Amino acid sequence: MKTAVSSANKSSLSLIFADFKEITKARLSISVVFSAIAGYFLGATEIQLVPILLLAFGGYCMVGASNAYNQVIEKDLDALMNRTKNRPIPAGRMSVKTALLIAVVLTLIGIVSLYVLNPKTAMFGAISIFLYTSAYTPLKTKTPLSVFVGAIPGAIPFMLGWVAATNDFGIEPGTLFMIQFFWQFPHFWALGWMLDEDYKRGGFKMLPTGKKDKSTVLQIIMYTIWMIVISVIPVFGITGALKLSIPAAVLIFLMGMVMLIFAFKLYEKQDNASARKLMLASVSYITLMQIVYVVDKFI
Structure with a gap:
């Protein structure tokens, strides 16, 4: 009996973790973190582990938050498309409230982590979330120019690493x-x-x-x-x-x-x-x- 309960708990945790990765688009978020760290190496005069970890953690949180907000806003549209209909919200595995809570918590943690590096890094991270969710996402159904708008937050990570290392733009x-x-x-x-x-x-x-x-x-x-x-x-x-x-x-x-x-x-x-x-x-x-x-x- 204990073995069955333990297996069920592990399975449940695995599903929750899988949905967290999906709501934050883990692969995309990791690729963005890679860009930010590359920018950090280019700007740094001395490589330090703590700033790299803060940048990686804060960067993942910020990108993950943007993706979670996006999936909350587009939940009804995601249900219409083959590539997105199995995402946590349209598939019914995660409530909108839970996804929104994840997004808000990640936003706060991400901004604080980047602020510890320096205020400019936190500012650019916040701008990225704002543009992605408040401009790019609603424009996607209205005009192809949404790609131009979305390219702005999409281009910030490489630059963000340099700013994180130098506190200068x-x-x-x-x-x-x-x-x-x-x-x-x-x-x-x-x-x-x-x-x-x-x-x-x-x-x-x-x-x-x-x-x-x-x-x-x-x-x-x-x-x-x-x-x-x-x-x-x-x-x-x-x-x-x-x-x-x-x-x-x-x-x-x-x-x-x-x-x-x-x-x-x-x-x-x-x-x-x-x-x-x-x-x-x-x-x-x-x-x-x-x-x-x-x-x-x-x-």
Whole structure:
């Protein structure tokens, strides 16, 4: 009997943990934390464990809170789409009150954690939550410009790490912001292309032209080119303390060109398979680019 009760309790805890990961979008949150830590390494003159832990913990809380608020607001729309109908709220495994409580608690803990680092970091974290929930989320059903608005909080993490390390905002974190800002467009439009039919079930307007056409891909190509340009600008020595060696810049340029080739493939074929390859290439690019920046600084 005790064994059965113990197994049931473990199973229940596993389900609760799984729903917590889902409501906070754990994979996305961890990737955002990775970007923030990369920014911290770039800005720090001395690597310290406590600030890294505070940044990682506070960053996860802030992103998790944004995602929880988003799922509360979009609960009815999530129920209409195949990719989201099994989320905790539309599936009935979590109440709106519980999800909202999680969001509020994570917001408070996240802001306090980032404030301990410095007030500017907490401020940018709070701005990110506000824009994501109060601007990006409601605009998704009204205009494709929501992607532009959403790209602002989406670009903050890389920059946030630098601010956390330096307590300063200047050209260096501004450049990191712009890199991730321009990256958002090919990434999300490739994703929007793949999920266009499902997004339309929920009434979301994600593609810039509203259609899976060449005009949409031309914009993807344009933003990819801008992303590449901004990514290598530090090699010219015009971005303050943020620097990039010639070999690192060449490597990042080549990685960007690979992503651009996938964008041209999508222009040529206009199919979901090509969009998926571009989306995966974009994920690889942002991760590897940040690693190259950090490794280049320390070698």
